[in-house]
Amino acid sequence: MPLIHHNAPINCLVAVRGHPFDRTAFDSVFQGMEGISATMVDQPAAARLMTPEGMRGFDALVLYDMPGLDFEVSEGAPLYLEPDAALVSGFEALLDAGIGVVALHHALAGWPTWTAYHEWLGGQFCYHPGTVRGAVVPDSGYCHDVTHEVSVVGDHPVTAGLPAHFTLTDELYLAQVFEADVTPLLRSDAVFDRDHFWSAELAVRGEMYAREGWEHPAGSNLVGWAKQVRASRLVYLQPGDGPATYENAHYRQLVANAIRWAAGKDHAA
Secondary structure, eight states: OOOOOOOOOOOOEEEEEEEEOOOOOOHHHHHHHHHHHEEEEETTTHHTTTTTTTTOSSSSEEEEEOOOOTTTTTSSSEEEEOOOOHHHHHHHHHHHHOOOOEEEGGGGGGGGOOOOHHHHEEEESSSSEEEEEEEEEOOEEEEEEEEEEEEEEEEOOOGGOOEEEEHHHHEEEEEOOOOGGGGGEEEEEEOOOOOGOHHHHHTTTTOOOOOTOOOOOOOOOOEEEEEEEETTEEEEEOOOHHHHTTOOOHHHHHHHHHHHHHOOTTOOO
């Protein structure tokens, strides 16, 4: 794999595909970042680069993908798929090599059967009821176009330069968040309970915006966190559903800060 010859001090590989998104609008988030160059690669090709050798010349990996789910099956969609052994070993080696990771929005739903992957991410969005950390959990909830106030919690390089509070209009998740294992960065003032979200499983069955018969306990309002994973720094940011968020200056700064910190270059210009 040849070295990346961009002039930016920080180069990141951005893995995409698995969930619909506006590619041009999403790419503009990175085009506006000072000192950061992004190379967007679709899954499944992106997975082949998720090794120390594949990442040679890149400083950080950005996950805006949702692999491991087949929405095209005739019944029970999405079908959960297993990651192959090469991806598992390569990703583990990547983390042992200290390559930083920034996971955005729907990446929390990727590889649903890969337990370690979600331990690394710090949470999981579930399309079907199942078991997470030994506990039976319902399918997760979603709600589009929620206007909510985001509050910065704690002092961290990922939130440097952001106002204490800012407003986003975005999709929110009622999902599994492993709060005890992460460093909190952002909290939302939205109400994270069953009555404010729709069932993900009903949505894939064709019942969009439905919750009849679906029960889910109240969830965490944590929408951004950081953590150490093996030798690597990892950030997860729940915002990022579409152009309304992509165009937000505070969101762009947040993602840029996250990339710099994950890459170990949070003091870079």
